[in-house]
Structures are given as structure tokens and as C-alpha cells.
Amino acid sequence: MFEVVIIGAGMAGATLAERFASSGKKVLLIERRRHVEGNCYDEVDANGILIHKYGPHLFHTDDAQVWEYLSRFTPWHLYFHRVKAVIDGKPVPIPFNLNTLREVFPQSTADKLEAALLRTFDYGKKIPILELKKSADADLQFLADFVYEKIFLHYSEKQWGLSPEKISGAVTARVPVFVGRDDRYFNDRFQAMPKFGYTRLVENMLAHKNIKLMLNTDFHEVTALRGEEIFLFGQRFDGQLIYTGQLDELFDKRFGELPYRSIDMQFDSVDAEKFQSAPVVNYPNNYDFTRITEFKQIHPAQSPRTTILREYPQAYVAGVNEPYYPLFTDEARAAYEKYSAELARFKNVTAVGRLAEYRYYDIDDAVKRALDVFDALN
Ligand code: UDP
Numbered sequence: 001m002f003e004v005v006i007i008g009a010g011m012a013g014a015t016l017a018e019r020f021a022s023s024g025k026k027v028l029l030i031e032r033r034r035h036v037e038g039n040c041y042d043e044v045d046a047n048g049i050l051i052h053k054y055g056p057h058l059f060h061t062d063d064a065q066v067w068e069y070l071s072r073f074t075p076w077h078l079y080f081h082r083v084k085a086v087i088d089g090k091p092v093p094i095p096f097n098l099n100t101l102r103e104v105f106p107q108s109t110a111d112k113l114e115a116a117l118l119r120t121f122d123y124g125k126k127i128p129i130l131e132l133k134k135s136a137d138a139d140l141q142f143l144a145d146f147v148y149e150k151i152f153l154h155y156s157e158k159q160w161g162l163s164p165e166k167i168s169g170a171v172t173a174r175v176p177v178f179v180g181r182d183d184r185y186f187n188d189r190f191q192a193m194p195k196f197g198y199t200r201l202v203e204n205m206l207a208h209k210n211i212k213l214m215l216n217t218d219f220h221e222v223t224a225l226r227g228e229e230i231f232l233f234g235q236r237f238d239g240q241l242i243y244t245g246q247l248d249e250l251f252d253k254r255f256g257e258l259p260y261r262s263i264d265m266q267f268d269s270v271d272a273e274k275f276q277s278a279p280v281v282n283y284p285n286n287y288d289f290t291r292i293t294e295f296k297q298i299h300p301a302q303s304p305r306t307t308i309l310r311e312y313p314q315a316y317v318a319g320v321n322e323p324y325y326p327l328f329t330d331e332a333r334a335a336y337e338k339y340s341a342e343l344a345r346f347k348n349v350t351a352v353g354r355l356a357e358y359r360y361y362d363i364d365d366a367v368k369r370a371l372d373v374f375d376a377l378n
Helices: 011-022 064-071 098-104 107-120 129-133 138-160 198-206 330-343 363-376
Strands: 004-007 027-030 042-044 050-052 076-078 083-087 090-094 126-128 176-178 190-194 211-214 223-226 229-232 235-237 240-243 260-270 280-282 291-294 306-315 349-351
Touching: 004 011, 011 027, 011 198, 011 211, 011 240, 011 363, 042 198, 050 306, 064 190, 064 363, 083 138, 090 098, 098 107, 107 138, 126 129, 129 138, 129 176, 138 176, 138 306, 190 198, 330 349
Parallel strands: 004 027, 004 240, 027 211, 083 280, 240 349
Antiparallel strands: 042 050, 076 190, 083 090, 126 176, 223 229, 229 235, 260 306, 280 291, 291 306
16 A cells, blocks of 8 residues: 655645655555646636746756756746836836846946945846845945835735744745846746646656556545544555645644744736746736736747736735745744744654645745755654
8 A cells, every 4th residue: 555645736746655655665656636736827828928827936946856847847938037126117127236236226326236246246146135135235225225216115915814924934035136237037047837737747757657646635534643643544654745735734723823924826828929027027016916928938939929927925824825924923833833844853754845845835845845855754
């Protein structure tokens, strides 16, 4: 019978399922949704365009092991992600960089600010906005205040529903000023999209005779934790249990609900070849949505129409919408620690992935963590 049970068929769960199956173990993979690949799930829509149902997911990594591992299951389409943010009505490249300076300021101001950046920091460095704000240099202080106000503050308040001082360093570190002219959103060595999408990638990972996949199945229907033991179909289970869902659900929310942030994803079909000047355009200061993604610019498609997605952040409510981001406040982390201590009582249960570990994992982080967990359990 099964030697490993994995709850959740997203990127982390699928990686562990594939690794255990390939090492000869019989794996049961349980997924509540009717499809695999968690929030990276993608599908071709009525316009013939590959869309990401749960918001844009761009693959990038510096980790050769992760790149080589995933490359076994998909060919890639080379893709460098670019993002613009609308500042005072004009879309300009972000991360805010030396080109952006010239788009938003008159030449003399841009020259002065560029000189201040270059005499203070090494070329090619990314400086998190809050670090730049601490600068003693008056020009850098001016620039930091500008970027903070025009790019960070209102976007982040919308996105997280929190005042800025409650927003974690894990988030603010993602808003840098870049001392360079590279307009790409990421600087990683490997940047590409799975040629046929993430869903196909994961289907390829799971196409193994040792993997039994149960979709449309809540883990409560199949597994239970009682005392310090695991039960599977009502019988004691001595194998490994990997859990990739929300940790509060594993313990029936006994210490209260862990807060996550959700998004109302509003897709729209536009009767035009092209909608906007970059794959993603952020609207920090206008509108209730945070950004618009145009999927045709991520996965090229021949279509007279184009599909766009507007993201409206909202609170996560269990059973009503989807959990996308752990909310990284001190209170939320303290609550998570209680669940984590509870989990530690079970020697054969491991939490893996963005939801279960309550971390801002990117796709490559989730795969890397899954590969490391597999090594540790073998
Ligand atoms: N952010 C911001 N302004 C922007 C883009 C991002 O303030 O124009 C902040 C915001 O708090 C956001 C975080 O940076 O939640 C990460 O944004 P990113 O789009 O890089 O990540 P994703 O939401 O795609 O995980």
C-alpha cells in the first residue's frame, strides 16, 4: 500500500510526489480542487490564450538544480518579465531604475539623482526602498520619498490591507531601486516560461505508475491526525505525510484562523490585438485594482482579441475565496508558531510550500524546498 501521502498537488506537492515515486515509493496524492498545480494552474481560454487562473506566475531562478530538475518535464519558452507602474498617469519601468529616472524627472534632476546613486552604491545593486529611505544624502532622501510614495505606499496598502509599518520586510525587500539600466523585473540567471504551461509541466511530473492522484478530495475524507498518530482510510499509517495546505486546517483551526490575503481575479476579453505596453502594468495610485496582466504578452498567441486580468485584493474568507499570500504580521506569525509547534509532535509529518510554511515562496523556492525535504527524508 501507500508509503507516502501528500496533501496538495501544487508545485511543492507535485515535486515531492515525483521524487518519492521515482525512488520506488508508492505515493497517494490528494487534492481538494478538480485540477492539479495549485495556484500556478493555467488553461487555454476562449480567445486561445494561455491564462493563469490564479494570477500571473513568472518563473525565474538562480538555482541550477531547480532549473535542471524542472527542465526534465518541460521545454521552455524564453521570457524576460517586464513590469511598468503608472506614475502620474504614465507607465514607467519598474523596479525603479536609471531609465525610470529619466522618464519621470527633467534631465537636470535625473542627472543629479543618478550621480547620487552611483557615488553611493555599486552599479548593478538593488537597494530595498526602506534602506534607501534611511540615506543621509538629501538627493537620495528625495528619491526614496518619491519612490516610496508613488510606487510602494498605496500599492502595498491596497495589496495587504495594512498600514505600511505593519508590512513585513519580506514584502518591502521586493520593492527596490535598481542602480542599473536593466529593465527586466528579475535578474536571475534562468528566466523562462514552461512552453505548454505549468499545468502540463505538473501533469508530466505526475505521470508515474507509483503515483495515485485523487482530485476533488478533501484530506479530511482520507486522513486524520489523532494523538501522535496518522490515520489513512481509518487505519494507522506509518509512512510519511507531506502537508502543503493551510496549517490551521490540519489542526481544525484550534488556535484560530491564520490570516491570508486573497484577490478577486477579474478576467476580461478585449476586442483588440494588444491592450497595454508591458505584460504587467501596476496601478499603485489609481483604481481599486493593483495591476493588469495581459497574458498574450507572456505566452504569445495568434488571436484578434486579448485577455487581461485585473486584481482586486481582498481579505481571505475560508470557503468563499482563495488564499494567495500569507499575511506577514507579527500576530499572524505568532499564531503560525503555535501550529508549527503542534506539527512538531508528529515525527512523520512535514509542512512544505507557501501555504503550509507561511512564507513568501516563489515557484523556484517551493521546488527547492521540496527537493531538500526529499533529500532529508531519504
Ligand atoms: N509592490 C509595490 N508596488 C509595486 C509593486 C509591488 O508596493 O508597484 C510591493 C507590494 O507590497 C507587493 C510586493 O511589493 O505586494 C510584491 O510585489 P510583486 O508584484 O513583486 O509580487 P507578487 O504579488 O507577484 O508575488
